[in-house]
Amino acid sequence: MPFNSIRFFLFFLSVYLLYLLLDHKRQNRFLLLASYGFYAAWDWRFLSLLLVRTVVNFFTGLKIYESEEPKTKKFYLLLGVISNLTILGFFKYFNFFVRNVQTLASFIGFDTKFPLLNILLPIGVSFYTFQSMTYTIDIYRDQMKPTKNFFDFALFTSFFPLILSGPIERARNLLPQIMAPRHVTWDKFHEGFFLIAWGLFQKIFIADNLAVIQHQIFSHNTPYNGVLVLLAGYAFTFQLYCDFCGYSDIARGICKFIGFDIILNFNLPFFSTNIQEFWNKWHISLSSWVRDYIYTPLFLSLRNIPANLRLYFTMLMTMTLLGLWHGAKWTFVIYGIYQGILLVIYALCKNKVLSKIHFKNPFASATWFFARVVFMFHLTVLGLIVFNSSSISQATEMVKALFFNFHLLAGAGLNSMLLKGLFYVTPLIMVHFIMFLKKDLLFILKSNCLVQALFFYLIFYFIVIFGEQSGKQFIYFKF
Amino acid sequence: VENNLSISNSKSNLKWVFIILLVMIALTEMLIYKFRFEIIDHPWIKMHLAQQALLKKEWKYMILADSGSLVGIDPRAISKDLGNLSFPSCQTIGPYLLLKRYLKTSSAPKMIFFNLSPEGWGESFFFKEEFIRYSMNFGDFLIVWNDLTYPERICFLTAHFMPSSRNRVWINSWLATRITLFFNGIFSPKAATLARSQKTISGQIVLTDQGFILSPESERSMDEGDIKNLKQYGLDHKFTFSARNLKYFDLFVKLAHEKGIEIVFYEGPIPEVIYSIRESTGYNNSYRSLISEMKRKYDFVIFDGSDNPVFSNEKYTRNFHLNKTGAEAFTALFRDKIFFKYARESKH
Secondary structure, three states, X not given: OOOXXXXXXXXXXXXXXXXXXXXXHHHHHHHHHHHHHHHHHHHHHHHHHHHHHHHHHHXXXXXXXXXXXXXXXXXXXXXXXXXXXXXXXXXXXXXXXHHHHHHHHHXXXXXXXXXXXXXXXXXXXXXXXXXXXXXXXXXXXXXXXXXXXXXXXXXXXXXXXXXXXXXXXXXXHHHHHHHOOOOOOHHHHHHHHHHHHHHHHHHHHXXXXXXXXXXXXXXXXXXXXXXXXXXXXXXXXXXXXXXXXXXXXXXXXXXXXXXXXXXXXXXXXXXXXOHHHHHHHOOHHHHHHHHHHHHHHHHHHOOOOOHHHHHHHHHHHHHHHHHHHOOOOHHHHHHHHHHXXXXXXXXXXXXXXXXXXXXOOHHHHHHHXXXXXXXXXXXXXXXXXXXXOOOHHHHHHHHHHHXXXXXXXXXXXXXXXXXXXXXXXXXXXXXXXXXXXXXXXXHHHHOOHHHHHHHHHHHHHHXXXXXXXXXXXXXXXXX | OEOOOOOOOHHHHHHHHHHHHHHHHHHHHHHOHHHHXXXXXXXXXXXXXXXXXXXXXXXXXXXXXXXXXXXOOOHHHOOOOEEEOOOOOOOOHHHHHHHHHHHHHOOOOOEEEEEOOHHHHOOOHHHHHXXXXXXXXXXXXXXXXXXXXXXXXXXHHHXXXXXXXXXXXXXXXXXXXXXXXXXXHHHOHHHHHHHHHHHHHOOOOOOOOOOOOOOOOOOOOOOHHHHHHHHHHHHHOOOOOOHHHHHHHHHHHHHHHHOOOEEEEOOOOEEHHHHHHHHHHOHHHHHHHHHHHHHHHOOOEEEOOOOOOEEOHXXXXXXXXXXXXXXXXXXXXXXXXXXXHHHHHOOO
16 A cells, blocks of 8 residues: 555545544554554555564563663663564575575585575565664663553554654654644644645656666666766666655655654755765665664774774774665665765865865855765765666676766667656756755745645646656665 | 744645645646547547447447447448447446436337347456446446445446546546546556556547447457467356346346337357367356356347357457457348347337
């Protein structure tokens, strides 16, 4: 039941209308029921997994809080974390691990055959695992108190707008909203309406149309042409952004409708001037999770290593794990390492070079700013070419073509693809540019009624007339 | 970049946004209203429109059958008083509802020629996707809803939001087309793509003024691949019939009988490749048993044999539908062996 389906529309409409009629306690029970129903619509067999995880996290959370002894606290924390990661690891990485052990064994001369399991990946497992883990870890860190209401906690772990692809919300932000009465205000309704409309526009008009372009090139066999690879890289970068940001916006819009405020997941990442800023603006719920629950503890635990080395090592390790989080594929790992290396390079250049560059002339300053934005954008594109490649060899061939086979190719349909791509991306760039200049993601809602109506009018007709309607799944569902 | 909304008067603001938005959309739709039929070029919609027109005419003789006869009998070569009101995948509910609809506005025909292919007696996915989606109206739905399955009811109720649903024709405007395509695009993207791809064959599917349709592929004959597929189909399928089909056949013949309409139950054509397989698998015998039973039950219905006329494979396109040559042959057969025979013998 994806967000862009009639089943979901009917589901949400009925849930929403009934929800408005209920008091707070019944609202929570009803949302829990709806969430389980929503998840079961994908695959009812994984409900048991969700339930086990809920029970384990609920009780470990309580035990951590009730325990006096630090050792006991730590024991329950480890129990919670390990059980979460075991489930994630088994379903997502078991076969990957076995295959690589087998390759390694045969490389060093052992002829072994380990059995591979026919495992189905539970949808959203990476997202709700990380979300659930924030609960036990935050209790351990004394950043929140556990809830004694099992049903409220179960709603936190299964909340339907977030369960499939996030945003990965923190327990300390979402649980209080579940436990306290919520108010559905006109402001929230207005914002929710905008987020859903804008999210659908990003998904159906931009992402799915760009998918057609990038797929034409990524699905080609070698030899690749550098110009086409670059075009595919642009198309995939905007596709991935609009697909995932579109999903996150719709999820946040749904939450607004029912009175919740959920973490912002993307904050104009293409206006980043460096990699650090980029990760503060791209998939914020994941990057901040990784920062708080992997990077910081890892950095603090390596006290014996010299400060700079510790920083670089932690960055590399964290980003590699972030790459691996996306799935059991070496291209994801390489993508993570690449991001780690960029962060290390930036950390090295930041104080020694970049901080010393200043321009008094506003034009020169703006040019410097945009040069950095464009450079950063191309670094992102390069990473995402690897990310979207089906194998390391494809990634290598594509990157090689980008640097050593970069020339215009006659008859490759380049003009047509370029024009189409520009047509799909221009509305996004325009809206983002105004958001950036006005420093406000919701500037449209603060415009006068005529401008707002015109905005929704254009969205409506762009989707109707130009929307790609082959029902493409959201990309992040497979992660 | 900030992400805070602080609009003190969101309620009135939003109200005006919606009002202006609706006015803008309405104005756009009015401006392009006159092009609505160029836009509504989906073949099923055109077929539905044409059938609506056929139902408003007075017919002395009428064919109520499924797609085999829709593409197989050209009434223009038989009689100007004969209308072919067949509809694909209609099962028995279709003829019953179409007859009811027809009788509301027109006087009863003298004779109805009825046929349903053997497949049509069983449950069919296509009944929902074709007849319910493109022909059934709300009045029809109220009559039969109790006998429809849950997916069939949902299909009818959501057909308004489907591409090229009957409601585009019903509301009869470009606005409806746009709205349905919008909802469709968002909520049923696969169906939208299908609808758009089918536009390429639109224009070929046009009913004649007596209700005959040449298959869009009427110039081609089955190739080896088609024959192989059909053979496999023949081996894989057993003859079935549903209680619902028997119930609505009963209602259909009783309604016709009440109105003094004679019914001739004729047999549709079948490709030779599948006929021989069905002889060996017992399919044909099961079908004949059903027909024999109906013969006994409805003595006021004329059953013209219980064996389908077998036509050579090259007279078909890729499935059970006759091509141009096949349609000419079956039209001649129907004219000489069925229509002239029973129309002349009619009690009227």
